[in-house]
Amino acid sequence: DIQMTQSPSTLSASVGDRVTITCRASQSISSWLAWYQQKPGKGPKSLIYKASSLESGVPSRFSGSGSGTEFTLTISSLQPDDFATYYCQQHNSYPLTFGGGTKVEIK
Amino acid sequence: EVQLVESGGGLVQPGGSLRLSCAASGFTFSDHYMDWVRQAPGKGLEWVGRTRNKANSYTTEYAASVKGRFTISRDDSKNSLYLQMNSLKTEDTAVYYCARGPPGIPGAFDIWGQGTMVTVSS
Numbered sequence: 191d192i193q194m195t196q197s198p199s200t201l202s203a204s205v206g207d208r209v210t211i212t213c214r215a216s217q218s219i220s221s222w223l224a225w226y227q228q229k230p231g232k233g234p235k236s237l238i239y240k241a242s243s244l245e246s247g248v249p250s251r252f253s254g255s256g257s258g259t260e261f262t263l264t265i266s267s268l269q270p271d272d273f274a275t276y277y278c279q280q281h282n283s284y285p286l287t288f289g290g291g292t293k294v295e296i297k
Numbered sequence: 298e299v300q301l302v303e304s305g306g307g308l309v310q311p312g313g314s315l316r317l318s319c320a321a322s323g324f325t326f327s328d329h330y331m332d333w334v335r336q337a338p339g340k341g342l343e344w345v346g347r348t349r350n351k352a353n354s355y356t357t358e359y360a361a362s363v364k365g366r367f368t369i370s371r372d373d374s375k376n377s378l379y380l381q382m383n384s385l386k387t388e389d390t391a392v393y394y395c396a397r398g399p400p401g402i403p404g405a406f407d408i409w410g411q412g413t414m415v416t417v418s419s
Binding site for chain 2: 222224226228232233234235236239240245277279280281282283284285286287288289290291
């Protein structure tokens with residue numbers, strides 16, 4: 191199975207900050223990586239697929255990059271609605287696997 | 298509006314069975330792969346399994362942790378996805394989400410439901 195490792199597990203930031211979350215795969219997954227946002231008590235929301243393709247309706251302050259084993263999710267200017275937990279997921283091979291999550295908290 | 302609504306969760310004893318349902322609306326259900334993903338209390342997301350569409354013979358994939366105990370099925374005429382869970386264990390306690398696979402993007406999920414809670418306890 192492909193292991194996905196996210197860092198940091200928790201991130202404290204202020205509105206307006208630039209935020210970067212890292213996701214590493216235990217083996218190459220080409221560009222088959224997705225990012226999701228989850229708020230308490232809600233189902234996840236798709237943000238990015240294929241490493242850098244923005245889901246329709248997602249604000250342009252979100253961006254994704256990387257290939258192979260190292261990927262990043264960047265929020266260019268953190269907004270109040272962005273405080274949530276973020277998960278990466280490899281969609282290269284079965285079983286599909288997720289990172290452990292990064293909680294973005296208010297500083 | 299594109300929507301997925303799960304139902305059927307509840308409290309069940311270890312060794313018991315439960316069937317979850319996911320009602321889809323607002324899109325052509327039969328075109329899409331559909332998945333189940335779960336989240337134990339306070340934990341991260343864990344993929345459970347997938348059913349492909351008719352064009353791909355409704356074939357299925359499962360996580361090792363549920364293979365042989367859980368069965369995913371679908372009824373395209375009812376726009377519905379199902380998860381039959383047998384031989385339930387305490388570690389199956391989780392919120393169960395159904396999720397839609399977008400066409401042409403294998404393995405990703407673009408729409409998620411709100412989830413249904415399953416508690417396995419004596």
